[in-house]
Amino acid sequence: MSNAPSLAARLTLCGSISLYPVSLGSSMHLAGYRALGLPFTYVPFRVTDLAGAITGMRALGIRGLGISMPYKQEIMPLLDAIDAQAAQIGAVNTVVRGEDGRLRGYNTDAVGAVRALEEVRAIQGARVLLLGAGGAARAIAHGLAGAGASLVLANRTREKAEAIAQGIEGASVRGLDEALSASDWDVLVNATSKGMLDVDPGSPVPEEAIRPGTVVMDIVYKPIETELxxxxxxxxxxxxxxxxxxxxxxxxxxxxxxxxxxxxxxxxAALREQISLLAPAR
Known part of the structure; x- marks a missing residue:
């Protein structure tokens, strides 16, 4: 009993804020803390008052928060500093409270895409065809271009892809059919929602457009094995x-x-277990 206050005082709180109650991040972070024996815990918060939540983060000394849609842009003016890459992307998905109490925003979606692709091949000089023009596509585009990829964006609404390409040196835009029929790409990344079980489980790409030896990355994770x-x-x-x-x-x-x-x-391991519970095999 006498040790309880000191243990509680040493516990560092992290979490996430979202409109939705399900957080896959929670299972991953908690598993990581357990694996390393770190005195951290992680709580997903359902938030409808973003400014109030950030005030609470400051008052309670919360170390870090993951930020989900629709708050990735809205949160930026509430922070004390924005990482350079997050500022370029125009979205923050991670907030960290420093030792000085200042809140700094980051975007880890970009580095997530880079690290995932680097597990399979080098990015420097890779010719990447990126499908989609939403927030995830924007982060991936900045991440891969920053790592040295030659980037072509394609989206059914061409203007949205052009808006992303304007902020990335060397990036170009093609119509979707034109891009898929071309043979000058090494990597195909699907950053659209097509493939999600609860959106459209089909593939965004005709099978015959995929060439042997290329790399195909799908950011859809529900299901893990998509039609694409x-x-x-x-x-x-x-x-x-x-x-x-x-x-x-x-x-x-x-x-x-x-x-x-x-x-x-x-x-x-924790992520795979949670995904299997959310999207059981059919």
């Missing part, structure tokens, strides 16, 4: 499932919160 990835495997392409980007962006958050390298194996 199944088609890519049949065509002899190398594949990267959406759980890898999700894992690596969470791992970067973990590093920002704790100051130590993330235990990827433990975090990956």
């Amino acid at each position: 990835l199944r088609a890519a495997e049949r065509r002899g392409a190398r594949t990267i499932h959406g759980g890898r980007m999700l894992l690596h962006q969470a791992a970067r958050q973990f590093e920002l919160y704790t100051g130590v390298a993330a235990p990827l194996e433990a975090m990956d």
Whole structure:
């Protein structure tokens, strides 16, 4: 009993804020803390008052928060500083409270995409075709271009892709059909919602457009094995499932919160278990 106050005082709180109650990040972060024996805990918060939540973060001394849509842009003016890459992307998905109490915003989606692709091939000089023009596509585009990729963006609404390309040196835009029929890409990244079980489980790409030896990365993680990835495997392409980007962006958050390298194996196991519960095999 006498030790309880000191143990509680040493516990560092992290978490996430979202409109929705489900947080895959919670399972990964908690598994990481357990694996390393760190005195941290993680709580997902359902938030409807963003400014109030940030005031609470300051008052309670919360170390870090993951930020989900629709708050990734709205949170930026509430912070004391923004990391340079997050400012370029125009979105923050991670907030860290420094020792001085200042709140700094980061975007770990970009590094998540980079680390996921680097597990399979080098990015420098890779010719990447990126499908989509939403917030995830914007972060991925900045991350891969910053790592040396040659980037082509394609989206059904061309103007949205052009808006992203304008902020990235060397990036170009093509119509979706034109891009898919071309043969000048080494890596295909699906950053659209097509492939999600609860949106549209089909593939965004005709199977015949996928060439053997290329790399196909899908950021959709529900299900882990999408129609696009199944088609890519049949065509002899190398594949990267959406759980890898999700894992690596969470791992970067973990590093920002704790100051130590993330235990990827433990975090990956926790993520896979949660995804299997959310999207059971059919």
